[in-house]
Amino acid sequence: MISIQKEDFSIDRELKKIKNDECGASVIFLGTVKSPMDGKKVIKLELEAYAQLSIGKEHAKFQAVSSVGYKPFPEITIDTKTCKSCTHDFAASKKCHMNLYRISDIPELIPEYYLKCSLCRACEIYCPNKSIKVDYKKDSFIFAVEGTGALPLSEVIAQTIKIFDEKWTEFMEKIENATFSVWGAPFSSIP
Numbered sequence: 001m002i003s004i005q006k007e008d009f010s011i012d013r014e015l016k017k018i019k020n021d022e023c024g025a026s027v028i029f030l031g032t033v034k035s036p037m038d039g040k041k042v043i044k045l046e047l048e049a050y051a052q053l054s055i056g057k058e059h060a061k062f063q064a065v066s067s068v069g070y071k072p073f074p075e076i077t078i079d080t081k082t083c084k085s086c087t088h089d090f091a092a093s094k095k096c097h098m099n100l101y102r103i104s105d106i107p108e109l110i111p112e113y114y115l116k117c118s119l120c121r122a123c124e125i126y127c128p129n130k131s132i133k134v135d136y137k138k139d140s141f142i143f144a145v146e147g148t149g150a151l152p153l154s155e156v157i158a159q160t161i162k163i164f165d166e167k168w169t170e171f172m173e174k175i176e177n178a179t180f181s182v183w184g185a186p187f188s189s190i191p
C-alpha cells in the first residue's frame, strides 16, 4: 500500500490500515521530499510504480510461505481395564519428554496433546501394564505453515488447494488420453 500526500500524516494511522492478524511483520518506509534539489526548488514530483504478479517457482522472493512441516495425527488410547492407575508414580507419564500427561486419579493426556506429541512411543513402551497404545490416524495429518507476510495464510491455503486440484485434473486427463506401450508394442496387444 502506498500513501502520498502533501499534509503531515500519522504513522500509527497508516500502520492500522495494513495490520492483519495473519501477518507477523509490517514494514513502513517514510520518504520526505527535499528541496532545494541540485540548487533548484522542487515544485512537483512524478512517481511511477508497477506491481509484478509472479510465483515462487520463478524466484524465492515471490514465495508466500517460508516453511511447511507436517506430521501424522497422533492417536493415543489408554485401556482403563488394564490400567492400574499408578497415579503418583505413573511411570509412563514420566517418560514423556513433552510432558503431555496429567497426573490425576486416572492417567490422562492434556487437551490438544496431539499438537505436541512426537509419536516417540516412550509412554507405550514404559507403561508397566501395557495399557497405552500410541498410533496415528490414517489419512490425517497436522500441517504447520509459516507465511512470509506476502499473503494471508487463509489465501495461501485456498490457492494451494485450487492449484493442486487443477494439476490433479490435468494429470488425470493425460492418463485417460495416454497410449501405453511396452518396448514399442501397444499395451493392449501384450498377452
Ligand code: SF4
Binding pocket: 076, 095, 096, 097, 098, 099, 100, 116, 117, 118, 119, 120, 121, 122, 123, 124, 134
Ligand atoms: S508418544 Fe512420546 S511425545 Fe507422545 S505422549 Fe507418548 S511419550 Fe509423549
